[in-house]
Amino acid sequence: MKFCKKDKEQLLELCKQKNICLEGNILKLIEADDPEFDAYIKQAIEKDREARKKRLEITKKIQTQNTDLSNLNSKNQKIMEELSETLESVKESKAQIETQNLELVQWREENEKIGEELKEAIKKSEDARIEAEKAKENAENDLDLIQKKTQFELVSIIVKAALYVILGVGLVTTGLYITAMFTNKDTQIIGSTWSNMFGILLTNAFSIIGTIMGVKYASESSKKSEE
Amino acid sequence: MIESILLVDDESLFHLVFEDACSLLDISLSLRSLDSADEAAKLFAEWHKMQSGKPECVFVDLNIIGSSYDGIELIRKINFEYGNHVVIGIISSSNEPEEQAKALQAGAQFWIIKSDDIEPRLEQFKKDFEGYKKRTAPFKIYK
Numbered sequence: 001m002k003f004c005k006k007d008k009e010q011l012l013e014l015c016k017q018k019n020i021c022l023e024g025n026i027l028k029l030i031e032a033d034d035p036e037f038d039a040y041i042k043q044a045i046e047k048d049r050e051a052r053k054k055r056l057e058i059t060k061k062i063q064t065q066n067t068d069l070s071n072l073n074s075k076n077q078k079i080m081e082e083l084s085e086t087l088e089s090v091k092e093s094k095a096q097i098e099t100q101n102l103e104l105v106q107w108r109e110e111n112e113k114i115g116e117e118l119k120e121a122i123k124k125s126e127d128a129r130i131e132a133e134k135a136k137e138n139a140e141n142d143l144d145l146i147q148k149k150t151q152f153e154l155v156s157i158i159v160k161a162a163l164y165v166i167l168g169v170g171l172v173t174t175g176l177y178i179t180a181m182f183t184n185k186d187t188q189i190i191g192s193t194w195s196n197m198f199g200i201l202l203t204n205a206f207s208i209i210g211t212i213m214g215v216k217y218a219s220e221s222s223k224k225s226e227e
Numbered sequence: 228m229i230e231s232i233l234l235v236d237d238e239s240l241f242h243l244v245f246e247d248a249c250s251l252l253d254i255s256l257s258l259r260s261l262d263s264a265d266e267a268a269k270l271f272a273e274w275h276k277m278q279s280g281k282p283e284c285v286f287v288d289l290n291i292i293g294s295s296y297d298g299i300e301l302i303r304k305i306n307f308e309y310g311n312h313v314v315i316g317i318i319s320s321s322n323e324p325e326e327q328a329k330a331l332q333a334g335a336q337f338w339i340i341k342s343d344d345i346e347p348r349l350e351q352f353k354k355d356f357e358g359y360k361k362r363t364a365p366f367k368i369y370k
Binding site: 024025028029048049052053055056059060062063064066 | 240241243244247248250251253256257343
């Protein structure tokens, strides 16, 4: 490729005045047929090479930075994925914990309910025990009363029988004595017998009364000691 | 020097790197960059119809995001559907032997590992290019 003289002059002028030269691969196709233009072409090629070297270095730097950024981005994405997975697992754990908490709360409520029921049952059993004790006490009291009643009845029967016997013997002896007196029979024997008998009967009567009182006192004292 | 190069890569920033590296190493004066495998396939279909316009060498990225097919599939299409008259290979940051075997099966002639220090690999590729063009150079991985 060749330039005419006018074009060459214009290109040289442009280079001198404004430092603007031809650039790119086209320079490698231009044929320089005079030393001045040859120097211009060589200068332009050198300038173009320098510019390309500079651009290549910058582009490579940018490329390296881009690669680094891309790697960082990949790492970040990986970290984000890991974080996301961790978050998911935390969410799952949280949900599990919440479920467990809910179950625990339910268990606690059930336990509380069971506890209350137990308390009620204990209270009922305590009431039942108290009632049973009361019933037992009542029964014992009733039994005691019955026993006492029976004892009293027995004692009363014994006393009555004894008194009847005493009274009967007294009356019979007295009747015999009176009869002997009114029929003018010998009253010496019957009189002494009557007085002896009366004394013995009186003694026995008091003895019976004393015995009864003694038994009563003894039963009362034993009851008190039991209590 | 390679007459014309086509780069198919979804990474726009790499277009600049590749363009500057090719210019500095005097690999090619004509370089076209595309960011889609679909677009590249469409262009190859047109060039196949017109029987002209095909680049001399094609560099394809392995994973072209946003495209209907990946780099290996594009190489297979270019080789088997639109005629295998171009030097074609993969330029990728991947170094998977499995993928490299697939690429070889699809008709790739080279595998350049993309990195910050791409210039030495491209320089080596430039030296080997004639062999690829004549189909005499074996499949090579530029590490």
